[in-house]
Amino acid sequence: MDLDAQVAVVTGAGSGIGLAVAREFATAGAKVVIADIDAERARMAAQQIADTGATAVGLPVDVASREAVTKLFATVEEQLGPVDILVNNAGISIDRGVRGITDEEWKRTQDINLNGVFLCSQTAARSMIPRRSGRIINVSSRAWLGWFGQLSYAASKGGVVSATRSLAIELAKYGITVNCLAPGLIDTPLLRREPQEVMERLLTAQPMGTIGAPADVGWAAHYFASPASRSVTGQVLYVCGGKSLYAQPARG
Amino acid sequence: MPDTATRSVLVLDPAGSATAQAIGSHLGSTGYGVDTAAEVPTDPSGPLDAVVFEPGLLDGAPTRNAADQLLTAVERLRPHLRAQQEGGSRIVVLTSRDGLGWPSRPALAAESGALVSAARSLALQLGRTGTTVNVVAALPPEGSPLRAEGRPENTHLYEPEALTPTPVTRQDIADTVAFFLDARSGYVTGQVLYCCGGASLLSSMSV
Numbered sequence: 197m198d199l200d201a202q203v204a205v206v207t208g209a210g211s212g213i214g215l216a217v218a219r220e221f222a223t224a225g226a227k228v229v230i231a232d233i234d235a236e237r238a239r240m241a242a243q244q245i246a247d248t249g250a251t252a253v254g255l256p257v258d259v260a261s262r263e264a265v266t267k268l269f270a271t272v273e274e275q276l277g278p279v280d281i282l283v284n285n286a287g288i289s290i291d292r293g294v295r296g297i298t299d300e301e302w303k304r305t306q307d308i309n310l311n312g313v314f315l316c317s318q319t320a321a322r323s324m325i326p327r328r329s330g331r332i333i334n335v336s337s338r339a340w341l342g343w344f345g346q347l348s349y350a351a352s353k354g355g356v357v358s359a360t361r362s363l364a365i366e367l368a369k370y371g372i373t374v375n376c377l378a379p380g381l382i383d384t385p386l387l388r389r390e391p392q393e394v395m396e397r398l399l400t401a402q403p404m405g406t407i408g409a410p411a412d413v414g415w416a417a418h419y420f421a422s423p424a425s426r427s428v429t430g431q432v433l434y435v436c437g438g439k440s441l442y443a444q445p446a447r448g
Numbered sequence: 449m450p451d452t453a454t455r456s457v458l459v460l461d462p463a464g465s466a467t468a469q470a471i472g473s474h475l476g477s478t479g480y481g482v483d484t485a486a487e488v489p490t491d492p493s494g495p496l497d498a499v500v501f502e503p504g505l506l507d508g509a510p511t512r513n514a515a516d517q518l519l520t521a522v523e524r525l526r527p528h529l530r531a532q533q534e535g536g537s538r539i540v541v542l543t544s545r546d547g548l549g550w551p552s553r554p555a556l557a558a559e560s561g562a563l564v565s566a567a568r569s570l571a572l573q574l575g576r577t578g579t580t581v582n583v584v585a586a587l588p589p590e591g592s593p594l595r596a597e598g599r600p601e602n603t604h605l606y607e608p609e610a611l612t613p614t615p616v617t618r619q620d621i622a623d624t625v626a627f628f629l630d631a632r633s634g635y636v637t638g639q640v641l642y643c644c645g646g647a648s649l650l651s652s653m654s655v
């Protein structure tokens with residue numbers, strides 16, 4: 197198995213896409229850390245994966261807190277060894293457009309979606325550089341290209357794309373690749389919180405006419421984590437059913 | 449990352465390129481049933497799980513109208529692509545990182561750029577049929593005659609190189625193709641992955 201014995205930290209893996217990534221990695225032989233702000237969710241998800249015979253640990257983290265991130269990686273190193281693969285997946289979406297969004301909401305979105313990527317990547321990179329290998333995979337969103345009512349979310353995810361490119365350029369010589377996944381419409385709890393009317397509008401914008409599954413993103417993350425992608429770095433891979441090519445706006 | 453049991457792939461290799469050969473043998477060694485042909489066979493066998501179009505740009509083949517060749521090939525292969533209910537089909541097109549612009553190879557760059565535009569349009573055209581169309585844009589790999597060209601005349605630029613520690617090989621390119629061809633990559637369409645060790649990142653067009 198191509199991720200045998202690799203230590204993989206997946207943030208926000210208590211649910212949705214992150215959980216699918218963790219499952220995919222475990223199936224490929226990795227030892228996975230489910231890191232989530234919801235400690236109970238992380239514990240249960242890790243238990244589920246461990247029940248299949250894989251190594252999985254659930255740990256609490258708020259990716260927006262330097263202290264919590266430092267503690268997370270120290271605990272991982274103690275329990276499983278240094279991190280080989282980091283997936284920055286934790287994210288929130290507060291969509292109230294330019295007229296509605298408050299200072300607090302804007303700040304919280306950047307804190308988790310963008311600062312979280314900085315804090316976790318810096319901590320992981322410092323441990324990967326001396327070992328001359330590693331994989332960092334950031335979960336941005338197709339929405340970084342811009343979308344109705346998604347000002348703060350899109351801006352935070354655009355920051356993730358930019359961070360990915362600079363990290364990739366800086367870390368390439370150490371054999372560390374940094375890539376970015378930009379999911380489009382994916383069937384997760386985050387999406388199910390959207391009202392019916394929003395869902396219909398979202399489906400109209402889908403060139404393939406379908407909604408993706410968390411496992412579609414899990415598989416793409418596996419590719420970026422695997423030795424097979426050693427010459428691919430700084431890329432933004434849209435897992436979006438073609439929505440990044442043309443996202444048709446609703447009429448009227 | 450195998451999941452290829454008895455999937456059939458047609459490798460279209462009009463230039464007889466070393467890169468096409470490497471892709472074919474990699475896919476063969478991971479369980480694909482591989483047919484390689486210079487042009488679309490009159491009667492392609494069985495429903496096709498995948499088609500790879502490798503016009504030879506990475507090996508400096510003097511290609512013209514590669515996008516036309518791709519569009520014609522896809523039109524002719526359409527009835528033979530695996531249906532949506534059966535997981536759809538995968539089309540992968542090989543181009544060069546030169547598509548971002550390169551002083552000594554403007555014609556090759558234009559061919560690469562046109563292939564990307566054609567592939568994106570095909571992805572939109574075929575979206576509802578479950579067929580995905582993606583592009584691997586590579587740095588001319590180790591062993592390509594393009595790597596030995598040296599400095600473009602009248603510039604201070606030198607041939608782009610991988611930022612990663614090892615040069616880009618044909619095997620790396622074949623691995624990237626294999627990702628797009630995988631049955632599990634069905635929600636990825638119209639995308640360009642640069643297999644270039646980060647050399648594409650230094651251009652605005654790569655995002």
Ligand SMILES: NC(=O)c1ccc[n+]([C@@H]2O[C@H](COP(=O)([O-])OP(=O)(O)OC[C@H]3O[C@@H](n4cnc5c(N)ncnc54)[C@H](O)[C@@H]3O)[C@@H](O)[C@H]2O)c1
Pocket residue numbers: 207208209210211212213214231232233234237257258259260285286287288289308335336337338378379380381382383384385386387
């Ligand atoms: N679902 C989609 O359609 C979609 C599309 C594009 C991008 N994304 C991105 O994918 C990622 C995962 O989204 P999802 O749909 O699985 O969402 P989700 O809400 O199902 O899961 C997100 C997880 O992150 C955790 N989390 C939230 N804040 C955290 C913090 N500060 N520290 C640690 N963990 C935290 C949550 O507890 C939750 O378990 C997000 O970054 C999201 O922006 C999702």
